[in-house]
Amino acid sequence: MSARFGRTELPEEQERALRRAVRLAWLTIAFLVTAVTGVYLAMGSSQAMKAAWMEDMLSFIPPVAFLLAVRRTRRPPTPEHPYGYHRAVGVGHLVAATALLAMGAFMVFDSASGLVKAEHPPVGLIEVGGFTLWSGWLMIAVMAYTAVPPVLLGRAKMPLAEALHDRVLYADADMNKADWMTAVGAIVGILGIGLGLWWADAVAALFISGSILKDGITNLKVAVAALMDARAETYDGRDPHPLVLAIDEQLGAVDWVEEARSRVRDQGHVFHVESFVVPRPGYHPTLEDLRLAREHVVDLDWKVDDMVVIPVEELPDRMLPGVKEQAGSHDAG
Structure with missing residues (x-):
């Protein structure tokens, strides 16, 4: 049976793209479960790790919004919704962007406060298999694990977002592709603590928080413009379609x-x-x-x-x- 968006039957290329995008969304959610769990168990009192954990938590929103929107847009028009349910994509995009903006702003404030207060995060020792290790190494290992899969997922989703003209999927892919910066920023902050640079952790957290805030602002502009019936633009919101x-x-x-x-x-x-x-x-x-x-x-x-x-x-x-x-x-x- 062919896939549909409401009363619109998808061509074969878009039908394949939709099936693959749904699989990638579920794969993303499965990966995030492991990433969020690992970062939470390892983060200790590190501000950078806390920011990375919050970003991973926020990363659930786009794939979940995409899956819900796709399910909703399959419904045909009704007397109450004569234009169909395609706006579910715009609503999902707006929800994701608002969450990113709000959390990004809070995290920027929280990270900046830690920097101003000159908080020194303790990173102590842990025992693993009878060996005593600096817990920073465990943090770095976890962040290294979270760095690569999102980039691969983001690269796989980007052409699908274009094929389906799906801005929620594009926002998800764009965030995934940039996640390596979050991991690298957190690793730099942790190494800074190990070298006695207490401020490195807060600066790394501020960098991660700023990245989240930027994503929120960019996506919110595009989402609001689309819901206000702006001219049709490309899936990334950069040019007239x-x-x-x-x-x-x-x-x-x-x-x-x-x-x-x-x-x-x-x-x-x-x-x-x-x-x-x-x-x-x-x-x-x-x-x-x-x-x-x-x-x-x-x-x-x-x-x-x-x-x-x-x-x-x-x-x-x-x-x-x-x-x-x-x-x-x-x-x-």
Whole structure:
């Protein structure tokens, strides 16, 4: 049975990407269980280890949000939700970003307070198998274990996030790819304690906390913009989505269309498109013309999930801000 996002049946490539992304999300959760447990047992009173542990705890949010969002978006539209449930992706992204921002801000304050108060974290000795070891070595071993798997998971998720146009999966992959910095920062802090540099631990914790705060701010901006119906952008939120221009070009190629412009909003995985088309002088498009024009665009990409084509006498500048200005600058060029 083929996979679906609501009423949108996924192409074979996206269907495979979805199955793999779900498996990677569960694998991430399984790894985090072991990482969180190991860091908690080894962290002692180290600020850097505490920050790393908190980051690992926060790392549960994106994969869990992704799994819940995918489950929700499979539901077809209802009278109460006529646009379907694709916004679940945006809600999950917002929840994850808010958690990162709040916890990052708290951890920056906590780490900075430890630095200002000149707290000296004790790292003593432990006995393992009859041998007495500096507990810092155990901390370093645990952090080394947590460094590599997230990077590999992040690299595996990134192309899937692009294929599925999934920002929760992208946020998860982006955090995973940067997790090696958390591990290295914690290791540097622990080694600093061993060398008698008490402040190294707090500085490392501040570095980790700042990284979490930055992730939170970046993701919150993208999540809020998407939920406020900003223009459709790429999965990483950096550029306008090329499909927006492609839609207008496809409509402009229809023989009876004089000009066309569209409003495209990102529903989560898929796009909602409202296209305004001006017929050529003297031509009155039939219902069949409008249907064919719509199908012409829907065939462009699976993400064009919901589309309306609206014939108008001229492009409505109130509905499409900047249309007249852009047309004027184009004519002047």
